[in-house]
Amino acid sequence: MLSHGPATSYDLKQRVGYTIGNFWAFAHSQLYDEPARLAEDGLVTSAVEESGRRRRTYSITDAGRTALAEWLSSPTPEQTEVRDLGLLKLFFATFGGESNLLELARARHASHKARGDGYLAQREQIIDHADRWQVKSLELGIRFERCVEEFWAEFITELEADQR
Template sequence: MPEPRTRKLTATSYVVLGMLSYSPATSYDLKQWIANTIGNFWAFAHSQLYDEPARLVADGLVSEEVEEGGRRRRTYSILPAGREALRDWLSAPTDDIVEVRDPGLLKLFFLNFGTRKDLLQLARDRRESHRTRADAYEEQRAEIVDFADRWQIRTMELGIRYERCVEQFWSDFLEELEAEDKR
């Protein structure tokens, strides 16, 4: 058995370890679960969900079982060392700066190079986008409220509050712009 290597784990590493803490899974299972849960607020390439489990196997944090014949699917399970790494990460301080990667915010910053029509359309589009996302989160929350754990529900609640707050910003901004146009 090869000696486990030590490398700095990434956010994707912890996503995989966390999901495998619920149940063993294939990379496809992980992709599906994540798309319907934390994928709503933590975006990353799906290819990472196919590569990262193998890296965690090499790190000695996850085991893999390869299907005999057929598609030879690999099912991954978290090992005690993986649970320990996840617990260490959960207990570490979380003082990182939050990175907001909102394309609407980026466009707004540069809109002095656009037109008034562009500005109004941006405000309308972003208001609607955040409203739609908040509505979808509320629907998801209603679907999982009876079986999800309280931390998953609280995560959904924060997502809803965030989207409603940003929706309100764009609504207020649009109202301000439309009032200016009436003068």
């Protein structure tokens, strides 16, 4: 995130929350602890305000840019991890009441629709000034959410047909 410009830990928290936080979970403490570790490793520098709140601003170094480039060029063989509480509940639905399934399906459908709509609105806000890879990331997020939204919509239809 510092490759986009200098930032305080609070600034990083804001940037992450609006961008990669949509698809990569970060503990807020990590956004406060990690820059100090990166500074110790020489990958970023830190400057403290002389007065006022004495905020610490971090900036990426040439060594940090090199490390980022190396990380970006390394293989990515890991499988995508999906952690969806609704999907987990669906898997174990045999042990609960079927009456809860329709409520679960409607809630998950609404959740994924809202998230997809949010990604779409975000895309429209940044399309003219963000780099194309950030836009492509949002496009994949939109497609993912629409696909899952469609699954839950079809499941709702199936459950409603079963009730008739």
